[in-house]
Amino acid sequence: MATQLKNLSDFSHTTVPNGTAYKFAIAVAEWNAEITGSLYNGALKTLLAHGVLADNILSIAVPGSFELTSAADILLNKHEELDAVICLGCVIQGDTKHFDFICDAVANGITQLSIKHSKPVIFGVLTTNDLQQAIDRAGGKHGNKGDEAAITALKMAELSAIA
Template structure:
């Protein structure tokens, strides 16, 4: 699933080749989350992050991103965490509960550890909207999450 790079290069004041990133990927909606992961890696390596300094961890679904993100942010060697997932609205309010819980949990992980923990979770009404944001016509939100992580480290 190829798509245009959405954010490109970041002018960073720090040496990104020495920074370590964790990417926590939800396995649910795998077609989408794999494309987000590819975008995140491209965003990091395209800005000087060594591939060997990127750690990937999988969690079962987006709900588990909060704890997975917290665990990775608690690792001393990790400088920033990118949480990638996809929640597609169904016919029940489950969507609303999951989205709110994940947004809150990822935010809490960052506040607790005082490290960038980035919310790279698509919350879409249908699969096509997710595909459009995972390397489709609207770019790749995984890459945008990587750029956000870099900018927060640069902060």
């Protein structure tokens, strides 16, 4: 659904599981730090608000969105107790094809890791045309993609536990 039709932080239409029993990692890109910091704060606040214990959240920083895939793989290999990894980043369209290569690599890498590890790896990466769109989706008028990524992690962790 297009973001202009939905607030990324509105979950009034769905049931969100209690996260007390789950362990999560959050990998956040340092590139576009103002945006990714807001995404991280949203994800962390949302996990805590839904019962995840602070001690059950492992947070790491990586240089950029491209490194999120590698970080998630390392986390899942070293911390088998994790129920999901949330990947947070922001890639803003520029004048070259770099945007396309990074976005494609990260999206495909995250999908492949979910399959490889049979664990949810959550795509919380903004892929926007400009800085204002990123601001609007990192706690601005369209809500916070970090909130959405955390809710997705909770829902997928629950699915994995009952499936």
